Amino acid sequence: MDDQELYAIFRKNGYKVTSQRLAVYNYLISREDHPSADEIFNALKEEHPTISLGTIYNSLSVLRDLGLIQELGFNEGSSRYDPNTEVHVNMVCEKCGEIHDYYPEFLETLWEKITNSLEITPTGQRIDIYYQCEKCSNQMKE
Amino acid sequence: MDDQELYAIFRKNGYKVTSQRLAVYNYLISREDHPSADEIFNALKEEHPTISLGTIYNSLSVLRDLGLIQELGFNEGSSRYDPNTEVHVNMVCEKCGEIHDYYPEFLETLWEKITNSLEITPTGQRIDIYYQCEKCSNQMKE
DNA sequence: GTAACTGCAAACGCTTTGCACTCCC
DNA sequence: GGGAGTGCAAAGCGTTTGCAGTTAC
Numbered sequence: 001m002d003d004q005e006l007y008a009i010f011r012k013n014g015y016k017v018t019s020q021r022l023a024v025y026n027y028l029i030s031r032e033d034h035p036s037a038d039e040i041f042n043a044l045k046e047e048h049p050t051i052s053l054g055t056i057y058n059s060l061s062v063l064r065d066l067g068l069i070q071e072l073g074f075n076e077g078s079s080r081y082d083p084n085t086e087v088h089v090n091m092v093c094e095k096c097g098e099i100h101d102y103y104p105e106f107l108e109t110l111w112e113k114i115t116n117s118l119e120i121t122p123t124g125q126r127i128d129i130y131y132q133c134e135k136c137s138n139q140m141k142e
Numbered sequence: 143m144d145d146q147e148l149y150a151i152f153r154k155n156g157y158k159v160t161s162q163r164l165a166v167y168n169y170l171i172s173r174e175d176h177p178s179a180d181e182i183f184n185a186l187k188e189e190h191p192t193i194s195l196g197t198i199y200n201s202l203s204v205l206r207d208l209g210l211i212q213e214l215g216f217n218e219g220s221s222r223y224d225p226n227t228e229v230h231v232n233m234v235c236e237k238c239g240e241i242h243d244y245y246p247e248f249l250e251t252l253w254e255k256i257t258n259s260l261e262i263t264p265t266g267q268r269i270d271i272y273y274q275c276e277k278c279s280n281q282m283k284e
Numbered sequence: 285g286t287a288a289c290t291g292c293a294a295a296c297g298c299t300t301t302g303c304a305c306t307c308c309c
Numbered sequence: 310g311g312g313a314g315t316g317c318a319a320a321g322c323g324t325t326t327g328c329a330g331t332t333a334c
Contacts, residue, residue, distance in 0.1 A: 021289095
């Protein structure tokens with residue numbers, strides 16, 4: 001999606017286009033993992049020295065309402081933001097909390113088999129697999 | 143699982159058996175949905191008038207460490223506690239937050255197909271489907 | 285021009301922590 | 310008897326809210 005499409009989505013839904021919102025979205029899609037609000041805040045400070053954490057939360061909430069990102073709540077610590085709203089698996093390291101997306105073969109077909117039996121229409125989904133990433137399981141051995 | 147088995151699990155892991163911990167666990171398995179710490183607190187007050195919210199959190203944390211329950215974190219509001227740690231689907235109403243378990247046909251087989259392709263061994267999983275429950279979608283029509 | 289947004293700070297809600305007292309083993 | 314657990318209150322932390330000043334349109 002280019003910036004023009006993004007502008008149109010914002011405006012069609014009555015939201016103004018601001019450099020802060022664009023920066024948050026573009027930062028999210030530039031990352032392979034799924035950062036927290038605070039990580040986004042720290043990353044954007046350099047280019048947007050006056051940006052505030054409140055604005056990060058506001059931008060994330062707008063992007064979520066527009067269906068452009070998914071918010072992932074966890075037991076401990078802060079929420080993580082995933083710019084991918086399609087059916088996919090979140091691989092979550094239970095030690096360091098790093099998250100990346102995973103697309104098993106035939107996932108869509110398998111997921112259809114699961115949702116076909118429902119009488120209702122899902123509005124969204126979340127599939128997590130918890131494990132220990134390579135970095136963390138190597139540290140355990142040391 | 144009867145209370146004797148539960149006693150053994152606690153003791154084997156160096157935790158003491160207390161009436162509060164048993165009450166929290168037994169309350170959880172008595173429910174079809176997945177309550178929050180505060181709901182558990184309010185439900186147990188009657189039989190345990192002096193129980194505190196801190197103790198509820200302590201008990202839940204012990205039960206989670208023993209692998210007897212799963213803690214489900216969400217974006218908004220409080221965590222929910224699920225006494226079912228097997229592979230299953232959490233049906234989450236996005237309006238009222240009610241959660242109940244769902245077992246699609248062949249879920250285990252389908253899940254195996256997804257996890258078989260992994261090089262690592264998962265330590266756990268979470269599958270949510272978001273929707274609007276009957277009660278909430280009826281309220282929308284009124 | 286004006287309604288929406290930003291930045292800042294204060295408030296909020298859920299959860300954890302600290303500590304004296306109590307209870308399990 | 311001793312250490313872990315409880316109950317209570319205070320603190321902690323991520324997130325939301327309120328408001329004056331600013332910006333998109």
